[in-house]
Amino acid sequence: MSLSKRSWAEPFKIKMVELLKMTTPAQRQKAIKEAGYNTFLLKSEDVYIDLLTDSGTSAMSDQQWAGMMLGDEAYAGSKNFYKLEKAVQKYYGYKYLIPTHQGRGAENILSQVMIKKGDIVPGNMYFTTTRLHQELAGGTFADVIIDEAHDSESLHPFKGNVDLGKLDKLVKKYGAKKISYVCVAVTVNLAGGQPVSMQNLKELRQYTNKHGIKVMLDMTRIAENAYFIQQREKGYAKKSIAAIVKEMCGYTDGATFSGKKDALVNIGGFLAVNDKDIYEDASNMVVVYEGLHTYGGMAGRDMEAMATGIEESVQDEHMKARVGQVLYLGDSLLEAGIPIVLPVGGHGIFLDAKRFLPHIKQDQFPAQALAAELYVDSGVRAMERGIVSAGRNKKTGDHYYPKLELVRLTIPRRVYTQAHMDVISESVQHVYEHRDKVKGLKMVYEPKYLRFFQARFEKLK
Ligand code: F0G
Numbered sequence: 361m362s363l364s365k366r367s368w369a370e371p372f373k374i375k376m377v378e379l380l381k382m383t384t385p386a387q388r389q390k391a392i393k394e395a396g397y398n399t400f401l402l403k404s405e406d407v408y409i410d411l412l413t414d415s416g417t418s419a420m421s422d423q424q425w426a427g428m429m430l431g432d433e434a435y436a437g438s439k440n441f442y443k444l445e446k447a448v449q450k451y452y453g454y455k456y457l458i459p460t461h462q463g464r465g466a467e468n469i470l471s472q473v474m475i476k477k478g479d480i481v482p483g484n485m486y487f488t489t490t491r492l493h494q495e496l497a498g499g500t501f502a503d504v505i506i507d508e509a510h511d512s513e514s515l516h517p518f519k520g521n522v523d524l525g526k527l528d529k530l531v532k533k534y535g536a537k538k539i540s541y542v543c544v545a546v547t548v549n550l551a552g553g554q555p556v557s558m559q560n561l562k563e564l565r566q567y568t569n570k571h572g573i574k575v576m577l578d579m580t581r582i583a584e585n586a587y588f589i590q591q592r593e594k595g596y597a598k599k600s601i602a603a604i605v606k607e608m609c610g611y612t613d614g615a616t617f618s619g620k621k622d623a624l625v626n627i628g629g630f631l632a633v634n635d636k637d638i639y640e641d642a643s644n645m646v647v648v649y650e651g652l653h654t655y656g657g658m659a660g661r662d663m664e665a666m667a668t669g670i671e672e673s674v675q676d677e678h679m680k681a682r683v684g685q686v687l688y689l690g691d692s693l694l695e696a697g698i699p700i701v702l703p704v705g706g707h708g709i710f711l712d713a714k715r716f717l718p719h720i721k722q723d724q725f726p727a728q729a730l731a732a733e734l735y736v737d738s739g740v741r742a743m744e745r746g747i748v749s750a751g752r753n754k755k756t757g758d759h760y761y762p763k764l765e766l767v768r769l770t771i772p773r774r775v776y777t778q779a780h781m782d783v784i785s786e787s788v789q790h791v792y793e794h795r796d797k798v799k800g801l802k803m804v805y806e807p808k809y810l811r812f813f814q815a816r817f818e819k820l821k
Contacts, residue, residue, distance in 0.1 A: 368684070371677040372774060375422060381405050388736045396816025397732040397801055399741050408739030409780050410772070414707045416462075416620035416627055417772035421672060424624065424665040431661025440663035441654040444630075447667040451602060451674055452579070452609045454632035456639035460650050461657025463580055463618025464489040466631035468649060470576060470616055471497035473641045475540040482530055483543040484522050485509055485551050488749060488810055490543065490578060490616075495754070499540055502530055509551040510763040512701045512712045517592045519554035519703075520547055520585070522564050536571040545578040546585035546608065550745055552766070553581070553686075553705020555588035558596065558607065565611040574635075577615035582608060583622045584706030587679040602674040614638065621707070624669035624773055628658045682706075685781065686771050692785040698792055701766060708770035711788065713746060717798055722747050722761055724800025724820060730767045730791070732817075733798050738787035743768045748803075749812045 383391070383406055395401035399412060410417065432438040445457045460466040467490050475481060477498030483490070484505040491501045504526040508514040522544060531539060542564065548554045568575050586604035589596050596604060609615065614633030619625050631646075633639050643653040650657040658666070672678055683706050690704030699715035713720075713727035720726040727746035734740050746765035753760055769784060791798070805816035 368680075370681045370685075370774070371675075372421070380408055382408065383739055385736060388739060392732050392735050393819075396805065397728060397819065398812075398815055398817060399731050399735060399743060400813050401816070402735065402741060406739075407735075407741040409776060409784060410741050411708065411769045411784070412741045412743050414621055414770045414772050415618065416625070417775065418620075418624045418626070418669075419772070419774040420624060420626070420665060420669070421774075423672075424668045427664040427668050428661040430664050431659055433660045435655075436652055437654050438660040438663065440660040440667070444663040444667040444670075447670045448630065448632050451605060451670055452582075452615070452632060453606050454609060454614060455634045456632065456636070456643075458631040458633075458639070458642045458646050458653060459656030459658050459663060460629045460631060460646065462620060462627060462629040463578075463616055464493065464629075465650050465657055466616035466618075466629050467493040467578075468496075469642050469645045470614075470631050471499065472645055473638060474574075474576075475499040478538070479540040480530055480534050480538055481540050481543055482522075482527055484520055484545055484556065485548050487545060487549055487578065488751075488812070490545075492810060494540075494543075504530065504542070505548065505551065509548065509554060512552070512699075512710075512715075512764060512766075515702055517555075517588075517703065518557035518560060519551055520545065520556040521560040522556070524563060524567055527564075527567065531571055531573070536573050539571075539573050541574040541576045541613070542568060543576055543578060544612070545580070547581045547588070547706050549581070549707070550749070550764070551705075552701035552710040552764075553584065553707045554703075555585040555592075555706065557593050558589050558604070559593070561608055561611040574613040575611065577609065577612045578617075579609065579615040580618040580621050581706055583673045583679055584683060586674070587683050588706065590676075600674075601676050601679050605674050619666045619669065621773075622670075622673045623666050624672055625662065625666045628662050628666045630656070682773055685776075685778070688778065689769070689771070689781045689785060692781065693788060696785065696789045696792070698788055701764070708768050710745065710764075711742075711767040711769065713765045713767055716767075716792065717795055719796070720798070720800040722765055723759065725803070725817065726800065727765045727767045728817060729798055729801050729819075732801075733791050734767070734787060737791050738783065740769070740784050740787050743770065744812060748815060751811055 508516040619628035701710040750760035801817040
């Protein structure tokens with residue numbers, strides 16, 4: 361046997377397992393109907409493989425669990441805060457840390473501190489909570505991602521890149537003073553976990569320096585972005601994930617972070633900045649919404665686990681296995697001819713519901729219907745990322761009709777095995793073979809904010 365191609369496996373072994381309940385198709389039919397065909401409204405115990413999100417669903421390491429016993433649960437000045445602050449300074453290079461209960465807490469604080477009513481907030485595609493906080497603070501989000509990001513079949517290696525031409529148009533139209541900051545997400549969740557290149561971050565820094573505009577990262581999945589830079593960008597193949605992450609942060613003025621993704625914890629987040637004035641405003645604001653500026657909504661033990669998780673997240677072997685598992689599932693689906701967003705991103709596979717279910721019109725919620733169908737087939741829980749997630753235009757009241765109508769199969773970190781990936785792939789293939797029978801949906805309840813979480817549907821006849 362030739363050993364030119366050797367298999368590799370995860371750089372960990374499993375110490376504890378969580379048993380799952382197995383259900384029948386009839387039980388799942390009933391469960392999804394009761395959940396209004398919204399996978400967010402299913403009970404977790406009725407789910408076999410949970411791909412709803414990679415957020416807060418990671419398996420912590422023994423080191424992180426051991427750290428939970430070191431929680432210094434003081435109201436003020438917990439030693440775990442200082443450990444977290446050190447980790448943020450060491451791995452990301454930002455000077456000031458404002459802990460928050462999760463990412464959206466940081467988005468709220470940043471938006472309130474930096475956005476004035478009537479401002480424009482350019483970003484490389486929207487994220488649901490990020491855009492909502494920008495709007496609640498009086499800003500208007502403007503999409504400045506490159507066009508390729510909206511095309512599920514474009515093979516551009518850095519589909520998350522900012523289009524500097526689009527940004528320049530906004531600056532010319534509104535003036536730099538009206539731009540609160542440029543919000544750059546790494547990776548871009550709603551584009552399919554697509555990365556931003558280092559070159560793009562450098563060019564953005566040069567451009568914004570020239571115009572006196574700040575750049576704030578949404579660095580929720582920065583280590584995954586760094587992995588793609590290492591694999592795809594010239595000059596980075598020999599650099600470590602840790603070095604790439606630090607260089608990326610170096611081209612920005614601050615960041616919001618949901619620790620629930622890269623940092624391998626179940627809860628937590630932060631805002632980090634270099635500017636002392638912004639820090640002072642933010643650390644005053646955090647006491648109103650989150651908690652004292654040395655805990656910001658997290659227990660001491662949570663800050664301890666997050667500090668350790670940040671260190672684990674930038675290890676090369678960890679990231680190779682993490683993204684490797686996602687690519688394994690992607691390859692299996694591609695081989696079977698399933699329409700997915702390409703290239704495969706860092707945190708999950710995105711099924712292209714427009715191509716999967718071409719007979720269902722977008723206002724009959726094809727991605728929502730596909731996620732429900734997949735659950736009934738195998739107990740795999742996925743999430744809609746299309747017209748339901750996009751919400752409504754504030755002015756016209758009509759749905760936004762995003763080009764991308766996707767179902768996200770999000771892979772939690774260090775949780776599932778290769779055999780689980782095989783089961784997922786086979787289920788998607790089975791639904792694909794029977795796709796003609798899948799019916800569209802009608803929305804029968806629509807909440808005011810972030811409707812995808814709680815909206816309810818009925819099946820069309
Ligand atoms: N930014 C990005 C890119 C995200 O993906 C998320 C959360 C947030 C900010 C907000 O962070 O949840 O800690 O408040 N994304 C989750 C997801 C919910 O499933 O993609 P949070």
